Amino acid sequence: MRTVPAQAAFVHLSKPVRATANCRVEAMLEKPEIDEDTVAAYVQDAYGLEVAGITFLPLGADSNTAVYRVVDRTGRPFFLKLRSGDFAESSVTLPRFLRDHGLSQIIAPLADQAGRLWNDLGDFKLILYPFVEGRDGYKVSLTEPQWIEVGAALRRLHTLALPPELSRSIRREAYAPVWRDRVKGWLARVEVETFDEPVAAETATLLRAQRDAIGDLVGRAERYARALRRRSLLPVVCHGDLHAGNFHLTGDGRLYIVDWDEPVLAPKERDLMFAGAGLMGGWRSPEEEEALFYQGYGPAEADRQALAYFRYERIIADIAVYSEELLGTTDGGDDRAQSLRYLRSNFEPGGTIEIARESDRSSPGRK
Numbered sequence: 001m002r003t004v005p006a007q008a009a010f011v012h013l014s015k016p017v018r019a020t021a022n023c024r025v026e027a028m029l030e031k032p033e034i035d036e037d038t039v040a041a042y043v044q045d046a047y048g049l050e051v052a053g054i055t056f057l058p059l060g061a062d063s064n065t066a067v068y069r070v071v072d073r074t075g076r077p078f079f080l081k082l083r084s085g086d087f088a089e090s091s092v093t094l095p096r097f098l099r100d101h102g103l104s105q106i107i108a109p110l111a112d113q114a115g116r117l118w119n120d121l122g123d124f125k126l127i128l129y130p131f132v133e134g135r136d137g138y139k140v141s142l143t144e145p146q147w148i149e150v151g152a153a154l155r156r157l158h159t160l161a162l163p164p165e166l167s168r169s170i171r172r173e174a175y176a177p178v179w180r181d182r183v184k185g186w187l188a189r190v191e192v193e194t195f196d197e198p199v200a201a202e203t204a205t206l207l208r209a210q211r212d213a214i215g216d217l218v219g220r221a222e223r224y225a226r227a228l229r230r231r232s233l234l235p236v237v238c239h240g241d242l243h244a245g246n247f248h249l250t251g252d253g254r255l256y257i258v259d260w261d262e263p264v265l266a267p268k269e270r271d272l273m274f275a276g277a278g279l280m281g282g283w284r285s286p287e288e289e290e291a292l293f294y295q296g297y298g299p300a301e302a303d304r305q306a307l308a309y310f311r312y313e314r315i316i317a318d319i320a321v322y323s324e325e326l327l328g329t330t331d332g333g334d335d336r337a338q339s340l341r342y343l344r345s346n347f348e349p350g351g352t353i354e355i356a357r358e359s360d361r362s363s364p365g366r367k
Contacts, residue, residue, distance in 0.1 A: 031056045032066045032082065034122065043070060043080065046112040046119050047128055054080070066124075069131060077131035078110075082124040088261070090169045092117040092127055094237070095260045097166055098157065105153045107132060107248070107256050132256065137244030141283035144292055146255045150247070151275075151296025153257065158236040158268050172235060173266035175225035179313065180218045182320040186327060187211055195327060199336040203326040203343065210347050214319060217312050217353065220360070224309035233267040233306060240264040242274035244281040269306035272297075277311050278355040286355060304360075311356040315346055 040051040050073040057067045068080040092109045096117055099108035109117045110128045119126040142150065162170075190204040207214065239246075240262045248256040264270060275293035276286035284292075294300065322343040326336060346352050 031058075032084075032124075034082070034124070036068075039068065039080070039082070039121065039126075040070070042119070042121050042126065043078075043128065046114075046116075046126070047110070048113050049078075070128070079129040079131045081127045081129070082121065083127070083261075084123050084125075087118075087125045088169070088171070088263075089118075090166065090171075090263050091261045093166060093169065094162075094263050097162070098160070101160060103153060103156055103160075105149070105255055105257050106260075107258060132248065132250060132254075134248050134250040134254075134256075137247035137249065137283075138281045140249050141281070142247060142249065142255070143253075146249070146253075147284075147289065147292035148296035149255055150257070151293040151298075153296075154239075154271055155297045155300075157239070158271070160237065162237060167237075167265070170237065170263050170265050173264055173270065175229050175309070177222070177225070179317040179320045180221060183214060183218060183316055183323065186320070186323040187214060189327070197330045199340050200327050200330065203323065203340055206340075206344060206347075207323065213347060213353065214316075217316055217319075217356075221309060221312040221316055224305050224312070227305055228267075228309055231305075233269075233303060235265040236268050238264050238266045238268070238270040240266070240270060242271055243279040247280075267303065267306045268300070269303055270310050272300070272302050273307050273310040273314070276355070276359065277314075278350070278352040279314075286359075308356070308360040311352075311359065315352050315356060318346065319343065 036054050036056065040054045043049060043054075044051045049070070051070060052073045052075075053071045055069045057069055059067055064083055064085040066082045068082070070078040070080050072078070095106045096108040099106040107129055110130065111117055112119060112128075117127070187207060190207045193204070195201045195204045239257060239260065241259060242257070246257060246259045248258045250256075274280070276290040278286070280289060322339055325332065325339055326343070330336075332339065
């Protein structure tokens with residue numbers, strides 16, 4: 001998320017604001033239990049930098065990721081990411097490959113003195129980027145040329161041939177029921193359990209009130225998943241998590257697509273679903289987003305079943321994530337109320353659910 005040369009990394013200058021629940025940002029508000037001097041010393045040793053300062057950046061809401069601003073003795077800034085839990089090597093090797101093969105909208109990780117793109121620091125993976133100052137697509141609207149640029153960049157991404165080794169490292173879309181099953185589980189639990197913590201109690205009340213709407217989403221996604229498993233749609237490399245928070249915009253008009261933590265080999269609709277889906281902050285109408293995006297992407301026929309499935313599944317995944325965050329734990333402090341607002345926004349008029357259903361009913365596919 002930042003301003004520096006073309007290989008920069010990134011940092012949003014203020015806390016991300018999500019217009020819908022579907023926009024999970026990969027960073028956390030609470031500082032991890034690791035000494036900053038230890039982190040700075042490791043960066044200095046691995047990357048050969050003379051670290052003059054390190055500052056924790058309270059961004060986002062993912063407890064698996066923390067980010068810092070690192071400055072060396074010359075005043076040059078860097079963006080440091082610490083990630084715990086599951087780590088896919090492709091989250092760093094793919095953006096490095098894409099950047100090296102002409103996608104200027106990618107901010108690639110920097111190699112250390114041994115040529116590695118990441119390091120192990122206790123339970124964390126440590127990844128260093130140049131620092132590119134800017135703001136995300138919730139703070140600043142993409143201009144018309146930038147929307148067209150996004151379309152062109154995704155066309156390039158979807159048509160780029162990957163080396164076999166890199167391709168094998170990227171997970172493949174399986175239309176798995178993981179998120180649907182988790183949501184079913186939470187719907188069952190809120191019917192029989194009592195939640196004392198105030199935000200958890202509100203979350204349970206919301207899920208009970210929206211039981212029919214959520215059940216309809218799950219049912220639609222399951223039907224499309226069964227149909228898509230029987231078909232052979234061409235898989236391409238997809239970003240997999242496109243929303244306004246993952247577009248980084250600099251003051252001089254440069255645009256970057258960030259957060260490559262979950263790339264996936266999937267039908268192109270996995271990425272095409274984002275334009276017009278209510279994930280871009282509401283700056284433009286769904287129709288305007290699609291029209292501008294396809295000016296850059298070019299002629300394409302979007303498979304209706306796949307488009308609907310990915311839009312429904314995205315909403316279901318967010319319901320599951322927020323349910324686990326708000327009902328499965330009391331951690332998070334003031335962030336809990338914010339997360340509940342994100343969850344609730346899906347069900348509001350003009351929200352992601354309404355958009356997904358309308359596009360499912362009316363969109364015949366796009367050429």
